[in-house]
Amino acid sequence: MTIVQKLAQQVLQQNTRAIARSISLIENETDSAQKESLLDALHSYCGRAVVWGITGPPGAGKSSLLDRFIGRLRRLNKTVAVIAVDPSSPFSGGAILGDRLRMQKHATDDGVFIRSMASRGHLGGVAGATADAIKVFDTAGFDFVIIETIGVGQTEIEVMELADLVLLVLVPGLGDEIQALKAGVMEIGDIFIINKKDLDGANRLKREVEYVLGLQENCTAKSTPPVCMTSATRDEGIDDTLSVITDYLEKIRGNGQLAARRKDRIEKELRHIASAKIMASAEHFLNIDSRLDSWVEDVFHKKVSPYKLLNRKIGEFLKELHWQ
Amino acid sequence: MSKKIRILIAKPGLDGHDRGAKYVARALKDAGYEVIYTGIRQTPEAIVKTAIQEDVDFIGLSLLSGAHNELFPKVVELLRSRNAGDIIVLGGGVIPEADIPGLKEKGIQAVFTPGTPIRDIIAFIESVKR
Missing domain, CATH: 3.40.50.300 (P-loop containing nucleotide triphosphate hydrolases)
Known part of the structure; x- marks a missing residue:
């Protein structure tokens, strides 16, 4: 049993320390894989x-x-x-x-x-x-x-x-x-x-x-x-x-409002996770961190506008994905 | 993102002098820590339960009434009995020099008496934090 599975089980058993630690794990985001598997384990309950x-x-x-x-x-x-x-x-x-x-x-x-x-x-x-x-x-x-x-x-x-x-x-x-x-x-x-x-x-x-x-x-x-x-x-x-x-x-x-509201909540959560994940992988593939300095220079010196630059870069990226 | 250090500042017992505790809480906030402040007249039982629920790394106990020799070790004892002996307990307030070795023996890891510069407390936290 992994540490996270054990933690999830202790949460189910209402162990105060485990509940407190789970919340810290979620808050600190030091290990997002652990956070995700904890929440996966809790989901059905x-x-x-x-x-x-x-x-x-x-x-x-x-x-x-x-x-x-x-x-x-x-x-x-x-x-x-x-x-x-x-x-x-x-x-x-x-x-x-x-x-x-x-x-x-x-x-x-x-x-x-x-x-x-x-x-x-x-x-x-x-x-x-x-x-x-x-x-x-x-x-x-x-x-x-x-x-x-x-x-x-x-x-x-x-x-x-x-x-x-x-x-x-x-x-x-x-x-x-x-x-x-x-x-x-x-x-x-x-x-x-x-x-x-x-x-x-x-x-x-x-x-x-x-x-x-x-x-x-x-x-x-x-x-x-x-x-x-x-x-x-x-x-x-x-x-x-x-x-x-x-x-x-x-x-x-x-009257069904509660269920509708909870479904709304799930929809927002899914959108939020999707955009965060897409954002993270796009940032990774576009290599934004290392290219940002030269992009800033180009925009500052009016060689290109922000929309034009990024539409081109993202277009290249999508093309690459398609060709794979 | 890195782990945030969380600190409970609590006043056990019956003394109502909370200026020092509030000053320390405020200074620790300014140093970038998350400080949970529970106010005056807390029982050791309430302090320990709060510390566990809040998943703190440190508890700072402030006392000016003279009951530190009973109340500070009681907190450490309760933490240990709840499997939370890893939470570090610090003491502050009007504590006679002569009492400090005894408190340390009973698990209070540091005692800061009046006039201690706040940077000494921060330096201690930074040196022992996990």
Whole structure:
């Protein structure tokens, strides 16, 4: 049995160290062959876990809400894995991963596994390794896998492609309803949560969000997402929100939306792997690294334009393939 | 891509003085490490479980209350009992010189007392990392 096969088997047996090491193997990408055979070994066991995404601006209370949700799910005897993503420094590559600070009371609970993940330069609000890390937790039998994104702005929407449902957490005081009208992150919430509901402006924000979501209704097939009000620190509105989430999951399971969403996810994954692999082998065959310097000179001195140069090179490459 | 070093910075026990721990966390981030920060009042049990879930290479324990002789070795002991004795444990805070040999004997690999330049800590990490 290879090391990776053994690791996969230990993940299936819910061995904590093996789960943690598998995620590191995926994150570090020091050995992509090992990573791929691990994920191959896990593939047939995936698909049981329900995957939530929780996203919103920095300081909206994502971790604190998550802490409450974990508590409720544990009372129902469900096991929960959390992937909490925080940004890496663009300068040093280091990171402070502090999300679990707010969930640390679950640290000694065997039914909860929290893994902090640095974005390592990946844009989109999650890390490059997040999608595959979900599969590790799924294989290990966790009932719920919850992804907490980095604090997002307007365009970090990748969590939509990873989760069965997305909770978008908003707080009062970040702008008027024009902000809520804009494209991007406001469009990816399946359920909206207005946290810090005790603050001034929370009710107004709820009305504005509902108004904007109402405008959307006529132009899309999606029905209007529910808007919940919570206060994570005061532990208010959590049970109501949880029942909204449960109803939503039941609905999308019944009407085929969940399956469609998961197929979408697979399609995106296949496209992503295909383009990464094609890219890598094309780079290798075109020998880009060693030729780049002379190409830069040619383009700089206007001997050739970028499109003309690369169309010619790629044409030559494809011809060569055909002749083989 | 190369392996990233991950470090858990934790404060065991009841002391709430976290300035030193936060300073070290921040400096290690600036040195390019991924630092998991869990805040104050952690039990050795919670620290060890966190370290294993996060698959860290190092644990930095900070304590200013005087309970280091009990709590630091407890962390090492729990790590060993969970088959995670390969995780390197460092100590910091107000630790009397006289206690340091005893702590090292019990598996705390280095102790950094107040005034230690951060580059000494980084040099140590670089010299023992796998």
